Amino acid sequence: MDTENPRIIISGGGTGGHIYPAIAIANALREISPGTQVLFVGALGKMEMEKVPKAGYGIVGLPIAGLQRSLSPSNLLFPFKLVRSLWKARQVIREFNPHVAVGVGGFASGPLLQMASLAGIPTLIQEQNSYAGVTNRLLSAKASRICVAYPGMEKFFPKEKILLTGNPVRKDIIDISGKKETALAHFGLSGSRKTLFVMGGSLGARSINESIESSLPLLTGQDIQVIWQTGKLFTDRARQTIDQLQLGHLVKAFDFIYEMDLAYAAADAIVSRAGALSVSEICLAGKPAILVPYPYASEDHQTSNAQVLVSEQAALLVRDSEAGGQLGQKAVELIENEELRKTLSENCRLLGFPDAAVRIASEVLRLA
Known part of the structure; x- marks a missing residue:
């Protein structure tokens, strides 16, 4: 660690399964390094926009939403929401200037980690499942480190980047x-x-x-x-x-x-x-x-x-x-x-x- 007051962005959410581990990581960061500044980036209208502030952290929302599995008119808006989210993520990164960006899964992780990688900021992916999602597999090529919860994840990610840590849970x-x-x-x-x-x-x-x-x-x-x-x-x-x-x-x-x-x-x-x-x-x-x-x-x-x-x-x-x-x-x-x-x-x-x-x-x- 090169600084006493590192700035860390944690992105992701959508369900409790993404939010609570993210908050657990943020709490651990502050325990290890009390001067750490943590900013969350989530998806507007999703659960994280309510849960994260209750845990005592600031959060910025991206206008991102996932593709519907069924044929839905909302899917036509996806490319526009993605572009707006990438633009917003770039703005957040410029203003907060993080030392590291962390992705825990969920809609907001993709745009944020993509823009962080383009800006030359180290990124860490936390893959929670035994079968890696498409977004994390795409992001893994440029990720600095990939923390996983199950052995055998080298079938999805570069072996040299993997660290078996398990999933964070509430203390x-x-x-x-x-x-x-x-x-x-x-x-x-x-x-x-x-x-x-x-x-x-x-x-x-x-x-x-x-x-x-x-x-x-x-x-x-x-x-x-x-x-x-x-x-x-x-x-x-x-x-x-x-x-x-x-x-x-x-x-x-x-x-x-x-x-x-x-x-x-x-x-x-x-x-x-x-x-x-x-x-x-x-x-x-x-x-x-x-x-x-x-x-x-x-x-x-x-x-x-x-x-x-x-x-x-x-x-x-x-x-x-x-x-x-x-x-x-x-x-x-x-x-x-x-x-x-x-x-x-x-x-x-x-x-x-x-x-x-x-x-x-x-x-x-x-x-x-």
Whole structure:
């Protein structure tokens, strides 16, 4: 590091899976080098424009948006938004004059890192998935360093640029030992029952939600209590079903859970999508999980993420198309099989990287 007060741009976002790791890197930068100035660059109208300021950082928005998979009139605007975003990114770089630019994935990463590379600024890519996205593969040619979460990523990136760091997660999830009693009390649940934690990402997951809804009699009939993060679109329906079945003492539904450390601490098993952040958190928490990959994720990267864990006997996989008929029964079988839960827990913990944020931040500062 050539300066005591390095200026770092972190770009990306779109979902919690990109935003929270980015904030974790920013926090680690300030811990290692308190004089570090961090500026975020995101996409206008996306989640990062709200979440990043709440974490105490400034953010600039680019007018970028992704291409729709279906034939959509909005796709006609994409070239114009891209050009405007490249121009805006160039302006931000000139004004902030960063020592390093970091991309964590999401719409804003591409324009920002492209313009930073053209300006001769060192760039670092943080690839969170086991199957690299198209944007990061294109950007890797000019990147100074590529931090990855899975081994074997040389099939996507130049081997000499790769550093295996894992994915950064929120600090409170790294150590949840000793929190179970507090966690169960927080959610109003009993210490005498097994607990299933169901989450479908910050926006929810219809197949998971509908399967859990239809499986509530089965789950609670086996003396299993449920913490259920439904996402905003399913909360009212979930609570209505819980009320109709008179299961309010056993099933707690939330649109979003802010105290994720307590949800993990309370859980004996987890049902989740297989996004990069969720998988990393599950590994660090050391919790047995059933992963239901979102089948329409770009390059089907969630299935790739899940299969890495399955190959290491660190998680179970249920296909999205099979969730309706299998998920509830699989959850019961996992909860009731203590030996399997122990095996999955031990193996997934081996895949966790508790110091990922610090390792990535240290690499950023080396480039500064």
